[in-house]
Amino acid sequence: MNHHFPVRVYYEDTDMGGIVYHANYLRFIERARSDWVRGIGVDQNAMREAGLIYVVRRIEADYLAPAKFDEELLVTTSMHAVTPARMTLIQEVTRDGQPLFRAQVTIVCITTGGKPARLPAEIRALR
Numbered sequence: 219m220n221h222h223f224p225v226r227v228y229y230e231d232t233d234m235g236g237i238v239y240h241a242n243y244l245r246f247i248e249r250a251r252s253d254w255v256r257g258i259g260v261d262q263n264a265m266r267e268a269g270l271i272y273v274v275r276r277i278e279a280d281y282l283a284p285a286k287f288d289e290e291l292l293v294t295t296s297m298h299a300v301t302p303a304r305m306t307l308i309q310e311v312t313r314d315g316q317p318l319f320r321a322q323v324t325i326v327c328i329t330t331g332g333k334p335a336r337l338p339a340e341i342r343a344l345r
Contacts, residue, residue, distance in 0.1 A: 219296070219297065219344075220295070221250065221257060221294070221295040221296070222292055222293070222294055223249065223250035223254070223293040224291070225246045225249070225250075225290075225291045225292070225293055225311070226288065226289070227285055227289045227290075227291065228287075228288075229287055231245075231287075232287050236286055236287055237284040237286055238284065238285040243279070243281070243311060243318075243319045244277070244279075246291065246293050246319075247295075247309040247319075247321055247323065249293075250293035250294075250309060251295060251309070251323070254295045258340065258341075258344070259340060260340055265338065266330065269329050269331075270328070270329060270335055271328060272325050272327055273325070273326055273327075273328055274323060274325060275304065275324045275325065275326045276322075276323070276324040277321055277322070277323050278321065278322045279320070279321040280319070280320045280321070281318075282317050282318055282319060282320065283313075283317070283318045284318070285311070285318050285319075289313055291311050291312065291313050291318070292311070292312050292313075293309060293310070293311050294309065294310045294312065295307055295308075295309050296308050297344055298322065300337070300341060300342060301337075302336050302342055303336060304324055304325065304326045304337070305325050305341060305344075306322060306324050307322070307323045307325065308320070308321075308323075309321045309322075
Protein backbone atom coordinates (compact mmCIF):
# COMPACT_ATOMS: atom_id res chain seq x y z
CA MET A 219 0.00 0.00 0.00
CA ASN A 220 1.62 3.23 -1.17
CA HIS A 221 0.63 6.56 0.29
CA HIS A 222 1.00 9.72 -1.80
CA PHE A 223 1.41 13.20 -0.34
CA PRO A 224 1.76 16.30 -2.55
CA VAL A 225 4.18 19.06 -1.58
CA ARG A 226 4.76 22.44 -3.18
CA VAL A 227 8.18 24.03 -2.76
CA TYR A 228 7.87 27.44 -1.13
CA TYR A 229 10.51 30.17 -1.03
CA GLU A 230 11.22 29.35 2.62
CA ASP A 231 12.17 25.79 1.58
CA THR A 232 15.04 26.97 -0.63
CA ASP A 233 18.63 28.04 -0.06
CA MET A 234 20.55 30.94 -1.60
CA GLY A 235 20.84 29.00 -4.87
CA GLY A 236 17.07 28.67 -5.16
CA ILE A 237 17.06 24.91 -4.61
CA VAL A 238 15.47 22.99 -1.75
CA TYR A 239 17.72 23.07 1.29
CA HIS A 240 18.74 19.51 2.15
CA ALA A 241 17.16 19.43 5.63
CA ASN A 242 13.76 20.37 4.20
CA TYR A 243 13.43 16.99 2.50
CA LEU A 244 13.25 15.58 6.03
CA ARG A 245 10.37 17.96 6.75
CA PHE A 246 8.58 16.84 3.58
CA ILE A 247 8.86 13.16 4.46
CA GLU A 248 7.86 13.83 8.08
CA ARG A 249 4.62 15.48 6.92
CA ALA A 250 3.98 12.56 4.59
CA ARG A 251 4.57 10.01 7.39
CA SER A 252 2.17 11.87 9.68
CA ASP A 253 -0.45 11.88 6.94
CA TRP A 254 0.16 8.15 6.25
CA VAL A 255 -0.25 7.25 9.95
CA ARG A 256 -3.48 9.28 10.12
CA GLY A 257 -4.68 7.61 6.92
CA ILE A 258 -4.28 4.11 8.34
CA GLY A 259 -6.40 5.09 11.32
CA VAL A 260 -3.79 5.64 14.02
CA ASP A 261 -4.59 8.53 16.36
CA GLN A 262 -1.21 9.77 17.57
CA ASN A 263 -2.82 12.09 20.13
CA ALA A 264 -4.64 9.13 21.68
CA MET A 265 -1.40 7.13 21.60
CA ARG A 266 0.44 9.90 23.45
CA GLU A 267 -2.37 10.14 26.01
CA ALA A 268 -1.97 6.38 26.51
CA GLY A 269 1.76 6.91 27.11
CA LEU A 270 3.25 5.92 23.71
CA ILE A 271 4.89 7.90 20.91
CA TYR A 272 6.60 7.12 17.61
CA VAL A 273 10.19 8.24 17.14
CA VAL A 274 12.61 8.05 14.24
CA ARG A 275 15.49 5.75 15.14
CA ARG A 276 17.39 5.89 11.84
CA ILE A 277 17.27 7.58 8.46
CA GLU A 278 19.38 6.59 5.51
CA ALA A 279 18.96 9.25 2.82
CA ASP A 280 20.05 9.73 -0.78
CA TYR A 281 19.84 13.10 -2.50
CA LEU A 282 19.43 12.34 -6.20
CA ALA A 283 18.50 15.60 -7.94
CA PRO A 284 17.57 19.15 -6.88
CA ALA A 285 14.06 20.55 -6.50
CA LYS A 286 13.42 24.26 -6.99
CA PHE A 287 11.09 27.01 -5.88
CA ASP A 288 7.39 26.56 -6.78
CA GLU A 289 7.76 23.01 -8.07
CA GLU A 290 5.11 20.43 -7.26
CA LEU A 291 6.58 17.34 -5.65
CA LEU A 292 5.10 14.04 -4.58
CA VAL A 293 6.18 12.10 -1.49
CA THR A 294 5.45 8.38 -1.70
CA THR A 295 5.55 6.35 1.51
CA SER A 296 5.52 2.55 1.53
CA MET A 297 6.00 -0.04 4.24
CA HIS A 298 9.22 -1.96 3.78
CA ALA A 299 9.21 -4.14 6.90
CA VAL A 300 7.54 -4.39 10.29
CA THR A 301 8.43 -6.34 13.42
CA PRO A 302 6.92 -6.07 16.90
CA ALA A 303 9.57 -3.48 17.79
CA ARG A 304 10.09 -1.41 14.62
CA MET A 305 8.82 -0.52 11.20
CA THR A 306 10.88 0.49 8.21
CA LEU A 307 9.43 2.76 5.56
CA ILE A 308 10.71 3.72 2.14
CA GLN A 309 9.97 7.33 1.28
CA GLU A 310 10.66 8.91 -2.07
CA VAL A 311 10.26 12.49 -3.25
CA THR A 312 9.64 12.84 -6.98
CA ARG A 313 8.89 15.55 -9.50
CA ASP A 314 6.88 14.38 -12.52
CA GLY A 315 8.03 10.83 -11.79
CA GLN A 316 11.73 11.76 -11.50
CA PRO A 317 13.26 10.62 -8.18
CA LEU A 318 14.83 13.53 -6.28
CA PHE A 319 15.28 12.11 -2.79
CA ARG A 320 14.95 8.64 -1.29
CA ALA A 321 15.08 7.60 2.36
CA GLN A 322 14.77 4.42 4.38
CA VAL A 323 13.30 5.42 7.73
CA THR A 324 13.21 3.20 10.81
CA ILE A 325 10.48 4.05 13.31
CA VAL A 326 10.19 2.68 16.85
CA CYS A 327 7.75 3.24 19.65
CA ILE A 328 8.69 4.47 23.11
CA THR A 329 6.83 5.38 26.25
CA THR A 330 6.47 9.05 27.09
CA GLY A 331 9.09 8.28 29.73
CA GLY A 332 11.56 7.25 27.03
CA LYS A 333 11.51 3.47 27.45
CA PRO A 334 11.23 1.11 24.43
CA ALA A 335 7.75 -0.26 23.68
CA ARG A 336 6.13 -2.59 21.17
CA LEU A 337 4.49 -1.07 18.14
CA PRO A 338 0.70 -0.80 18.39
CA ALA A 339 -1.27 -3.80 17.08
CA GLU A 340 -2.69 -1.88 14.11
CA ILE A 341 0.84 -1.21 12.85
CA ARG A 342 2.06 -4.78 13.48
CA ALA A 343 -0.96 -6.02 11.50
CA LEU A 344 0.32 -4.24 8.38
CA ARG A 345 2.91 -6.95 7.74
